[in-house]
Amino acid sequence: MKVSLNWLNDYVDIGEVSPAELAEKITRSGIEVDAVDDRSEGLKNIVVGYVLECSKHPQADKLNVCRVDVGEEAPVQIICGAPNVAAGQHVVVARPGARLPGGIKIKKAKLRGEESHGMICSLQELGFDGKVVPKAYADGIYVLPESAEPGSDALAILGLDDTVLELDLTPNRADALSMLGVAYEAGAILSQEVKLPDTSHGETGDPASGMLNLRIDAPEANPLYGAKVVRNVKVGESPDWLKARLMAAGVRPLNNIVDVTNYVLIEYGQPLHAFDYDRLGTGEIVVRHAGEGETIVTLDGAERKLQPHHLLITNGREPVAIAGVMGGANSEVHDGTTSVVIEAAWFDPASVRRTSRELGLRSDASTRFEKGVDPNRVLAAGERAAALMEELAGGEVMAGTVLFDELDKEPVRVTVSPDFINERLGMKIPFEDMEKILGRLQFPYEAVNGLFVIDAPTRRGDIAIPEDIVEEIARLYGYDEIPKTLPVAESIPGGLNPYQAKRRVVRRFLEGAGLYQAITYSLTSEKEAQKFALDTAPVTKLLMPMSEERSTLRQSLLPHLLEAATYNTARQAGSVALYETGSVFLAEGADGLPVEVEHAAAVITGDWSGSEWQGSKRPVDFYAVKGIVEGMLDLLGLTGRLSFRKGEMAGLHPGRTADVLLDGERVGIIGQLHPSEQKARDLKDTVVMELNLEEVLRKENEPLLYRPVPKFPSxxxxxxxxxxxxxxxxxxxxxxxxxxxxxxxxxxxxxxxxxxxxxxxxxxxxxxxxxxxxxxxxxxxxxxxxxxxxxxxxxxxxxxxxx
Incomplete structure (x- = not known):
């Protein structure tokens, strides 16, 4: 649901609350705001222009030379390639120095030898989605009303001086699929009253029932149907304020009649449909289920084969709409329409949902009907549409409403005690605060014998049981106010600290890269203790070793991993990939014990990848292991601080060894074993890696930044x-x-x-x-x-x- 704040302000006084602050308050109260779209962002120096003259460019058939009044002392010349530009139009002009979406800057230019002082803009160039641009202007510039003053700000006319909130609604909050529903929500959050739209209109002396008969043959699926008749309408373009609001909501304007029904749908959350009265042909509306094999051509031009359980609106002879889903092409409003029937009805949500799913046809109307609309707002929406058609299309509203009404509109009564609420929330909210919250929500209630007796408004179909009231009290009181308590138990579950969590990420990444974890001895021989060590220190020897081979604490993980690789290759394992995370022991600490530093190391020998049936294989090389290190540090958020330089270490190939640097400091090494070392260990080409894991994991992660996919070529x-x-x-x-x-x-x-x-x-x-x-x-x-x-x-x- 896209919510224009300019539109919302018609119903509830937002005051000085900023869009970002309002979005935060709405999110904290339980409805997530996905985006806050400032529609004027990046736009400046966009004005109204009046085209005084328009002629063909002497050097280009598809360009026009226009003299445009932009409110300055003298008109300016602008070259325009739009096919619909003409003299006498009020247009949108981006003056030199203007900025358009995407960072486009408008400058004075020469086009085929003619100077151009600005640009006449289409709606797409101003940031409108092409899907919502009126079809008449889809391939050209947008023409403003004659009342637009040259030189004035064009953003206000187009509704771009606005901010739109995009709400991510859960299925239970169907009430917020309307501007009024959001107004009630914002009013409750800001403690403001809600102002309802004006539905008053004039009426002719003739009753609507004199022109239209109504029969409902399926009252269980359609217990409420109201029809208003409006005569002598003039179909044309809607005023700019109406088009701007529809486009802000993501709806394409079509004509003033259809636009009014779409406007009321968004305003009230009540879908409406406008039939051309003359195209109905019979002066009758009959609501019934479809016959076997019956078909209808819907407004999208597709023929739909219907099933007997599909609910239809008919003229007594043939279908003219699929109830709650989409109208038929045979009764749609067109340029020659003079009389309109406005349908305002309540259809069974399950029936609409089933029909929509089986036909593969979803619409804004079906989305709302299948979630449930407010039964007490159905007829009010019809009256609002009639009033707008009288105002915007010059129509005459016939007296009364042709009505069938067997719908139960009584609110659900919920009784709940303050103790029940506080017990469920684990807190003590004062009784007076609960009363204030119910008042802000505009929930009618009585306090009887220490209980709240609440008549849940029918606009809030999600309120049915005491727990629903608990949720309403909690979210308006503030989830942040709920006290935090530790669970009471014999043992409280623990968790990983940040270092442990990162270490687990490293292990999972290395395993995901195809390496197997190895756990080797911490004890080695004095000869091997410092081999391949990143940092050396005096060795720590045992006083009473079991053997000379296990007499000294290691200072590198690689010697034992290489032993494991040799052991496996000697037993016909041609390719081996092992890793280990463990401690090495450096020098002596203040307590007389050696200092333990956690390292991560890997040894890969043989083929890195291969396919026997294709006869292809790829031996492991330096770059395969380098890619593993890069991927691991990327996962830890340290990529931008990682670099490599030529390295040297005894036992490694002098031309295929690199130091691993993090923030310019050496934290590890990657290299291929020296040929003599490989021969001594009876290994094929073998690449090793060792990192000071403790130093890597202690580094603070860089914040995660998202960048939009580039729109412009490289x-x-x-x-x-x-x-x-x-x-x-x-x-x-x-x-x-x-x-x-x-x-x-x-x-x-x-x-x-x-x-x-x-x-x-x-x-x-x-x-x-x-x-x-x-x-x-x-x-x-x-x-x-x-x-x-x-x-x-x-x-x-x-x-x-x-x-």
């Missing part, structure tokens, strides 16, 4: 560089990122060449750079300027652009 530029062989690509990448600024979205190496065509001691590295701006489409000039800075930064690092 631009790619490639650059090939000649550098000395020792130069690292990471150094060049850092220079690129630091010089390119925010427009650079991605940089990657796509080619490295060290062939005979290069000078001795030199190599070529080629980068692909992707530039993108989330606010607009980049121009060649903008990209060239940034790319030039990148080249300068690379040259400062000693690189030469390869020609």
């Amino acid at each position: 631009v790619s530029r490639d650059v090939a560089l000649v550098v000395t062989k020792p130069t690292e690509s990471g150094t060049l990448e850092s220079a690129i990122r630091s010089s390119a600024g925010n427009l650079l979205k991605e940089v990657r190496v796509f080619d490295v060449y060290e062939g005979d065509k290069m000078e001795e001691g030199m190599k070529s590295i080629a980068f692909s750079l992707t530039y993108q701006d989330p606010e607009h489409t980049l121009t060649d000039e903008e990209v060239t300027e940034v790319h030039h800075r990148v080249i300068e930064a690379l040259e400062a690092e000693g690189a030469k652009v390869r020609s």
Whole structure:
């Protein structure tokens, strides 16, 4: 449900409460606000213009040269390509310096040799969804009413000086599928009265029953049906205020008659339907179930095959609507309509739901009917529609309502005691506060012998039992006011602290990546104790070891993991992937005991992936393990602080080893075992990784940020560089990122060449750079300027652009 605050303010005084504050209050009271949409955000310098002259562009058949009065001393020239622009129109003009949605800036420009001082706008260019733009203006500019003053603010006329709240309603809150329902909710929250719409209208002396007969053959499915007859209507466009409110609610304006029914549907939550009286042909409405094999062509142009339990509105001979779902094409209002029948009815929710589901046809009307509409608001909605048709279409409302009414409209009576409420909530709300809340909710009640006897308003169909009143009292009193208590039991369940939760995330990620967890000894030999250690310290030896092989506390997890890998490969396990999280023991603490630091390590040997039936396989390499580390730290929210540099460690390949840096500090290492080490352990190509897990998990996560999917295209530029062989690509990448600024979205190496065509001691590295701006489409000039800075930064690092 989309709620325009300008519209809502007609019924309840919001006062000085900001949209964000109101959204917060509504959410805290139990209805979640999904979005707060400031419709004027990003829009400025948008004015009304009057087209004085319009002629074809001398150099372009599809462009027009317009002289437009924008309220300044002299008219301005604007080039416009809209097919419907013409002299004598009041239009929306974005002046030079204006901003449009998406960050588009309007500047003075030349189009095919003719100057253009601004832009004549369509509704889509102002941020309207194309689905709600009137069809007459779907492919061109929007034409304002003649009363619009040139130079005045166009946003108010279009309803863009507004904020729309998008409510995520639960099924029980069908009352909030209407502006009045939301008004009652806001009134209760803000302690304000609700002002109901004016339904008064004139009446001709002729009774409506003289023109229309009504018969209900299925009263169990349609116990209430009211019909108003309005003559001498003039079908045309609705006024701008009405169109603006419908579009804000996500409804496309069609004509003043249909728009009134849609307006009242949103206002009251009561679906209405307007029939062309002359197209009915019989002066009669009969509500009955469908016959076997009967069909109807609905307003969407589709032929629907009906079943005997489907409820129909007919003219006595043939169907003219599917009750509560959609009207028929044979009775719809058109430009030549002069007399209208307004249907205001209550249909059985189960019947409407079944019909809608079986026909695969959902509409705004069926959505409301199947959840249940207020029986005491049905006829009022019909009167409101008649009043608006009299006002906006010049209609004459015939006296009275053609009515069938067997519907029980009595409110549900709920009796509840204050003690019952407080007992269920575990708190003590004073009796007087409960009375005030019921008054704010506008629930009629009596206090009798210490009990609340409440007549739940029929607009609130979700109020039926005492527990419902408990919920209403709690949410208006404030869920935050409910006291917090610990459960009383012999043992209170515990939970994971943040560090433990992160460690569990790491384990699950490594297992998800295909590694098996290993648990190895903390004790090793003195020879192996410091091998592959990230940080070394004096070793801790046992006074009375069981064996020399288990005499010393380890300072790295890798030696034992490599032993496990050798053990498994010796038993025909060709590919092994193991990880471990555990403690290493460094130096001696203040208490004389060694300091334990938790590490995470992994060993992968053999094939990383493969498919025997396709005859393909991929041996593990450095980059597979590097990707695991990147993925793990990404899951921990640390990606932006992660980097790598060339590393060295005894036992690892000198050209395939990298230090892992977090915030510039070394926290781990990745590398392939040295060939001699692999041979000694009887292993194939093996890649290892070890991280100081404790230091990683103690880092604070970066806040999670969501960015919209880019609307504008990216631009790619490639650059090939000649550098000395020792130069690292990471150094060049850092220079690129630091010089390119925010427009650079991605940089990657796509080619490295060290062939005979290069000078001795030199190599070529080629980068692909992707530039993108989330606010607009980049121009060649903008990209060239940034790319030039990148080249300068690379040259400062000693690189030469390869020609």
